[in-house]
Amino acid sequence: MEKNELLDIMLERRSIREYTGEPIPMEKLNAVIEAGLSAPSSRGRRPWELIVIRDRQTLIALSGSRMGSARMLAGADAAIVVLGDEDLSDVWVEDCSIVxxxxxxxxxxxxxxSCWIQGRNRDARPGQLTTENYIRSFLKFPSNYRLLAxxxxxxxxxxxDARQVEDLPFDKVHINRF
Ligand SMILES: Cc1cc2nc3c(=O)[nH]c(=O)nc-3n(C[C@H](O)[C@H](O)[C@H](O)COP(=O)(O)O)c2cc1C
Known part of the structure; x- marks a missing residue:
């Protein structure tokens, strides 16, 4: 295929969990938010809400929302918490995932x-406290708003390293039948 900028970005995208500590320029943070808000949603309902966190103490608190898997938040400059209104859409999980x-x-x-930190179906303390309720205790969102990530x-x-097109798992693609 001929060169495509979007595919190049997709191949270069990796999960980054270590940060220098320098601040993110506001215009870049705004562009990230704009990208999220431009996502499609089922029936155009936009059941999502975004909570942008820049407060250091809150970032540190959120880093304890998963056993180890959220620890990068303590060194992050920002986090965006994505919530979905389950009363507004039965496919809020899909809609929020696209955001x-x-x-x-x-x-x-x-x-x-940046790195995706899973919130839904995860625990802050296994068997005792879900990640969602842990985060709700700090961010105070109502019970119909569910934590996605x-x-x-x-x-x-x-x-x-970026991925190479030749290394993509083409064996997962089936033509006409499984
Ligand atoms: C649904 C989903 C949940 C994820 N949850 C976490 C997480 O809780 N913590 C984490 O460090 N990375 C998480 N990741 C990042 C994956 O570990 C990462 O995408 C995968 O290892 C592939 O690496 P890459 O993103 O650099 O290509 C998640 C990614 C997805 C798509």
Missing amino acids: MAHMHLMADSLGLG MLSLGIPAVQP
Whole structure:
């Protein structure tokens, strides 16, 4: 295929969990938010809400929302928490996932490091406290708003290799039948 800028960005996108500590320029953070808000949604209902976190103490608190898997938030410059209104849409999970994917890709294309941190179906303390309720205790969102995930954001301190088209798992593609 001929060169395509979007595919190049998709191949370069990696999860970045280490950040330099420098602040993200406001215009880049705004572009990430705009990418999220431009996501399609079922029936155009936009059941999502985004909570942008820049407060250091809150980032540190959120880093404890998963056993280890959210620790990069303590060193992040920002996080975007994505919530879905389950009363507004029965496919809020899909809608919120597209918002996350848009923001993650946009962050990468702007030279920002970001990582998807799973919230839904995860625990802060297994068997005792869900990640959702842990985060709700800090961010105070009502019970019909469900946690999908968080995107950590910062200036990257590492540069993992891009993927190569030839290495993509083409064996997962089936033509006409499984
Ligand atoms: C639905 C989903 C949940 C994820 N949850 C986490 C997570 O909780 N913590 C984390 O560090 N990375 C998480 N990731 C990032 C994946 O580990 C990462 O995308 C995968 O290892 C491939 O690496 P790459 O993103 O650099 O291509 C998640 C990614 C997705 C799509």
